[in-house]
Every structure is written in structure tokens, then in C-alpha cells.
Amino acid sequence: MTSTLPATGITIDAVELRRIELPLATPFQTSFGTWSVRDVLLVRALATGPDGPIEGWGECVAGTQPLYSSEYTEGCEDVTRDHLLPRLFAAGVGHGADVADALAEVQGHRMAKAAIEMAVLDAELRAAEVSFATHLGATVDRVPVGVSIGILPTLADLVATADRHLQEGYARIKIKIKPGWDVEPCRALRATFGDEFGLQVDANAAYSPDDIAPLAALDEFGLLLIEQPYPEELLVDNVDLVAAIDTPVCLDESIVGEAVARDAIRLGATSIVNIKPGRVGGHLAGKAIHDHCVDAGIPVWHGGMLETGIGRAANLALAALPGFTLPGDISAADRYWHRDIVTRPAVLESDGTVRVPTGPGIGVDVDLDFLNSVTTSVALHEN
Ligand code: OSB
Ligand code: MG
Numbered sequence: 434m435t436s437t438l439p440a441t442g443i444t445i446d447a448v449e450l451r452r453i454e455l456p457l458a459t460p461f462q463t464s465f466g467t468w469s470v471r472d473v474l475l476v477r478a479l480a481t482g483p484d485g486p487i488e489g490w491g492e493c494v495a496g497t498q499p500l501y502s503s504e505y506t507e508g509c510e511d512v513t514r515d516h517l518l519p520r521l522f523a524a525g526v527g528h529g530a531d532v533a534d535a536l537a538e539v540q541g542h543r544m545a546k547a548a549i550e551m552a553v554l555d556a557e558l559r560a561a562e563v564s565f566a567t568h569l570g571a572t573v574d575r576v577p578v579g580v581s582i583g584i585l586p587t588l589a590d591l592v593a594t595a596d597r598h599l600q601e602g603y604a605r606i607k608i609k610i611k612p613g614w615d616v617e618p619c620r621a622l623r624a625t626f627g628d629e630f631g632l633q634v635d636a637n638a639a640y641s642p643d644d645i646a647p648l649a650a651l652d653e654f655g656l657l658l659i660e661q662p663y664p665e666e667l668l669v670d671n672v673d674l675v676a677a678i679d680t681p682v683c684l685d686e687s688i689v690g691e692a693v694a695r696d697a698i699r700l701g702a703t704s705i706v707n708i709k710p711g712r713v714g715g716h717l718a719g720k721a722i723h724d725h726c727v728d729a730g731i732p733v734w735h736g737g738m739l740e741t742g743i744g745r746a747a748n749l750a751l752a753a754l755p756g757f758t759l760p761g762d763i764s765a766a767d768r769y770w771h772r773d774i775v776t777r778p779a780v781l782e783s784d785g786t787v788r789v790p791t792g793p794g795i796g797v798d799v800d801l802d803f804l805n806s807v808t809t810s811v812a813l814h815e816n
Contacts, residue, residue, distance in 0.1 A: 453741075482561075488556055491547070492548055492551065517542070564790065565796065571789055582606060633660065658683040683734075
């Protein structure tokens with residue numbers, strides 16, 4: 434059951450666009466580049482609710498450079514300021530559920546749109562004293578989580594890092610792969626830790642349909658899935674791959690919204706779906722994809738974009754929906770940050786889960802003093 438919110442909603446008085454720079458506790462290398470610092474765009478909705486002033490926070494998941502997807506932080510701030518906020522204000526949006534429609538004539542830019550929707554929904558839910566989890570239809574209070582390990586200089590580094598995370602209690606390990614760093618890393622992990630733990634790989638589009646051989650060679654490791662082997666725009670080649678290998682294929686980058694999710698499922702191009710709210714245009718679109726996958730019998734899991742505690746809190750709420758049957762990339766805050774920007778950062782429970790926040794809205798509060806100390810720019814845009 435999802436909640437019904439008061440029809441009155443909120444009035445958005447202004448939106449603050451804030452940029453922060455938060456160094457990652459350890460650099461994160463993927464097939465497309467290395468992330469050392471998160472340059473994050475935060476959206477703060479300053480609103481008036483039935484009981485007075487209320488604010489809401491959104492986090493944009495875009496990276497500094499357009500390497501994972503076409504969106505990037507600076508571009509997200511530009512499109513938000515010049516094209517999205519004017520439409521949000523002109524439409525007089527007072528409900529999170531109306532944000533996507535108000536912004537629909539702007540093509541693409543889903544990560545930017547998702548951050549606005551999150552901020553408006555957070556403010557609306559805080560005003561109504563309803564949590565994201567309740568609103569989205571969460572059915573559990575804790576979600577199983579894994580850890581995503583980047584490409585490392587040596588196999589020994591990988592084994593040591595995986596060892597630390599398994600000791601910490603993570604429910605599964607995902608490793609980033611690329612041609613030349615695929616079979617041997619899997620072999621080293623299985624040889625060291627056995628066949629019992631959940632292992633999956635993420636290629637971030639590093640392979641071409643001409644090199645099925647290294648992907649087929651991963652079959653012997655009993656992987657939970659292989660994530661995004663081919664470039665974003667290829668769908669049909671994944672159908673061939675699904676037929677050629679035993680490991681389930683799971684699309685990430687390709688699933689840029691609900692329509693593609695439906696098509697990929699109908700084609701048989703993806704056996705499992707990775708849901709990232711930012712990539713698909715927001716938590717509400719993420720919920721819609723989840724609902725469709727449940728109907729279609731397709732397992733889903735929650736991806737991650739190295740979020741701060743703001744985005745992570747909302748992600749935990751979505752990941753508490755019943756179709757999320759595989760552990761999410763929603764690790765504890767200390768896997769990413771020396772210090773998080775929220776007052777109650779996510780922690781790993783002894784059973785390999787993270788608790789879903791229960792307070793109003795995203796359920797965590799921003800540590801404003803610390804946030805100010807890592808802020809690189811702030812701009813207020815009034816309605
Ligand atoms: O492909 O899942 C990905 C991080 C940045 C960009 C893309 C990806 C990732 C991750 C990190 O794998 C997952 C996390 O946030 O823990
Ligand atoms: Mg991925």
C-alpha cells in the first residue's frame with residue numbers, strides 16, 4: 434500500500450542549487466574512468482506547507498564528466514537553472530508526483546529531473562509527515578546490501594579488499610570488470626572465498642558483441658549476473674548474449690527509463706533489471722519500473738551512484754519494495770566517505786542489511802555545518 438498525500442500539497446518558494454565536493458574514502462575505478470572526488474549537485478526545495486515553512490532535499494547522481502552517461506554535474510546545474518526550474522515554477526507544481534509532467538517537454542536530462550522530483554517529494558512528504566518508504570510502498574524495514582569494488586592494481590589488492598568487506602558482513606560482492614580484468618579476478622575470489630558468497634560483475638559497457646568469449650568464460654564462476662556488457666544503445670545484441678551464456682545478463686546504462694525497460698524485457702535483452710532512480714528520471718519512475726518488472730516476473734535490484742547520505746536515504750526506501758530480491762549497491766556510508774553530510778549516516782547491520790529510514794520524507798537530516806564546509810557554490814532561484 435502506498436500513501437495518499439493531502440491534495441493541498443506545498444508551495445515552492447525557491448530552489449537552492451548547491452554544489453559540493455566530497456572526497457571518496459578510496460578512489461573508485463571503473464572501465465570508463467576513476468572517481469576520486471564526488472562533485473555533487475544538491476537541490477534544496479524551500480517551500481511552504483499547511484503548517485509553515487518546510488524544505489526538501491534532492492541529490493543529482495551525475496558524475497563530474499559525461500563518461501557513465503551523457504549527463505554531468507555542470508550540465509545538470511545548467512539545464513536545471515535555465516530549463517527545468519522555470520518550467521517547475523511556471524506549472525505551479527505543489528506535489529512530487531507532478532514534477533515529471535511539468536518537465537516532460539525537456540528531452541532527456543533524467544538525472545537533473547530526478548533530483549528536482551526528489552527535493553519536491555521530500556518537502557511534500559515532510560509536510561505530510563509521511564516517509565519515502567511508506568509513500569513508495571516499502572514492505573521491509575531493512576534491505577540486504579552488497580559492495581561494489583572498483584578495478585584495482587593487482588589481484589592481491591582485490592582479494593584483500595573483498596576480504597575486508599566480507600568480514601564486515603556484506604551480503605554480496607560486485608566487481609568492476611573490463612577486457613583483461615575479468616576471468617582472473619573472478620577466479621581469485623572464488624579460489625580464496627569459495628562458492629558460497631554472492632558474486633556479480635559490472636562491465637560498464639566495456640565489451641563489444643564481437644567478444645563473447647571472455648564473457649562466456651565467466652560461466653564457471655556461478656555469478657549472480659553480469660551488468661551492462663555492451664554499449665548503452667545496443668539492446669538486440671544482449672538477446673544473443675542471453676542465449677550464448679549461462680550468467681544472467683542485467684542492463685544498467687541501457688535502461689534510461691520505463692519505456693526502454695519494457696522493451697528490453699519484451700525483447701529478452703535483460704534477465705534482471707538494475708534500477709537507479711537518477712538514471713530513469715526519479716524514484717517514482719523507478720517504482721513504476723519495479724512494478725512492471727514484478728508483473729513481468731523479472732527480478733530487480735537497486736544500483737548505486739556513489740550517493741551521499743541524502744540520495745542513499747531515498748534509495749533505501751525504494752529498495753524496500755518487494756520486487757528488489759537481489760542485494761543493492763547501497764553500502765554503508767563509511768564505504769564511501771570519511772564523513773557523510775547527513776546526521777544519521779547509513780550503517781551496516783550484522784546481518785548484511787541497512788535500515789530503511791522511517792522519519793518524514795527521506796528520513797535523514799542534513800548536517801548543515803559540515804555541508805557548508807564542503808560546499809563550492811550556492812545559488813538561490815526564486816519562484
Ligand atoms: O555502474 O553501477 C555502476 C558507480 C558510479 C557509476 C556507475 C556505477 C557505480 C557503481 C557504484 O557501481 C555503486 C555504489 O554506489 O556503491
Ligand atoms: Mg553498473
